[in-house]
Amino acid sequence: MTTLQTVFEKARADRRAALVGYLPAGFPTKDGAIAAATAMVEAGCDVIEIGLPYSDPLMDGPTIQDAVHRALVNGTRIADVMRTVEGVAKSGAAVLVMTYWNPIDRYGAERFARDLANAGGTGTITPDLTPEEAGPWREVSAASGIDTVFLVAPSSPDERIQAVAECCTGFVYAASLMGVTGARTSVGAAAEGLVKRCRAQTDLPVCVGLGVGTGAQAAEVAGYADGVIVGSAFIRRLLDAPDEASGLSAVRELASELAAGVRA
């Protein structure tokens, strides 16, 4: 299993930012998600976030909502998420699961952490779990040896950044702007300042997500962050593709463009 620590050490040695790609399990199909995420790794993603499809994704924009809805219609279950993690981990990337809290809560936190570790997953990102509620999840994650990544936002005051960073292992996820997921024409102007404020509170790597979708944007973010996170732009490529083969080449092309960006 590739760990986040290894990923960031290697990226630092290469004097570049890490590239993190997101894709929900079960989208466009159960096997299609494994194939697409693997293609993303082959074309330059260092870390893959596998989204756990959830019925009420209240911090996601229309693109991810659409993909997640299709994944649920495809009958995607947590066992499929674990199988996706296992499949993608074989490619050599560090694989995280990004999920809202309720599916973990319902599945059983201890069981989820154990199953994820057994599948070769390296950790989770939980966007609606705040430090106040994160205690039990951090304990069982530590026991299973998986990382816990939480989010900070431009609205976070320094004391919240500190509290969130204390709960994080692996890296801190900095949301570039106030809003939902989705590619935008420009990365939030607040992102660079937020990364600086994070650095004042923690030695952990800081990755920036939300609104990043092009090589130029990746290069811009790589100028100040340790990692660049891209989700909706990959999904958009798959949604727009007329068939699975062209979808795969489209995500491969985007991953290459972004990988060049983080190395610029």
Next chain:
Amino acid sequence: MTIAEGSLITAADLVGGGVAGDDPDDRGRFGVFGGRFVPEALIPALDEVAKIYAEAKTDPAFISEFDHLLRTYAGRPTTITEVRRFSEVAGGARVLLKREDLTHTGAHKINNVLGQALLTKRLGKTRVIAETGAGQHGVATATACALLGLECVIYMGEVDCERQALNVARMKLLGARVVPVGNGSRTLKDAINEAFRDWVTNVDTTHYLFGTVAGPHPFPEIVRDFARIIGVEARRQVLELTGGLPDAVAAAVGGGSNAIGIFHAFIGDEGVALHGYEAAGHGVETGEHACTLTEGSIGVLHGSRTYVLQDDEGQTIESHSISAGLDYPGVGPEHAWLKDTGRATYHGITDAEAMEAFSILARTEGIIPAIESAHALAGTMKLGRELGPEATILVNLSGRGDKDMGTAMKYFNL
């Protein structure tokens, strides 16, 4: 500034009046329920709302302004009406209706909305967003925004826009923008998701005027406190009329704001039974219902730990009710806590039972209730038969049925 003599509301009324142990802890927990499960981006806004509300609820100027609006605009105090002909179908029990249907805009929702609209001003925000199911909260929000000069955007599921078309027109007439929500089940839960997405994007200028006692802390507490006047008034009125407290208080439960509103002043009265009636839709055995407390399990939905209709992997199950206002797969965390502590009891009422009660109240008393409220009336018919003619039951008639005429015409072939 002192509060005007004879005012409805005192600081004690607003904050709970010394009812022991019923305020959430500093994490917003009622027992194991409540809390905050939202993106970190919203935490500062929730902290700000909590802070401003904590200041407002003990500020005589704020209380006086809220009181003034309730009295001169909302039409408070609302009366209680004894319904003798209706009591014949309720085992002869003495039935008293708390007439929230007589408030301006026609439902109890106006109480919370006026309080939070004043809070919006105090927060220095100029734009208000809200979700709505039946449209009553949307109409009330649009009304308060018109009154106070606030920009107003209402999120409403497409299914609800259809079955409550009249309320959509009302909101538009009041100057609100109504955004139909076409994803998920296209009902209240999806309208809430969409409102949260708007809020996280526009939080600098915008207050999310949450319409029920659910959601992340501090909404369950704030909405309860602003709705609490229903029970505070009713308790005084019942005492005055009957010389004693009622044996039972009955209310419909969707998200739970009208029920908490009338229950809360009675929580400390051990002899008063509290009964909440959820929507059993086509019957719980069909799976098409909204019985969150009686059939659901503990989970997290819309920022709060509470009872949820969910499958074995935590995916929300779509609810069903003929009443848009009860068609919600979650419920306020304080109700979850009242259920688990045994202080309140919750039951399911089917669409058919509710529509029967709807029709009976119209024919026996000349009052057309909201279909939401008809669930409480149907529950009262059963409860009255159990308790017998010696019992007094206070029912929250949370809204009027004008908005439900389309549904009633179809249902009764009128």
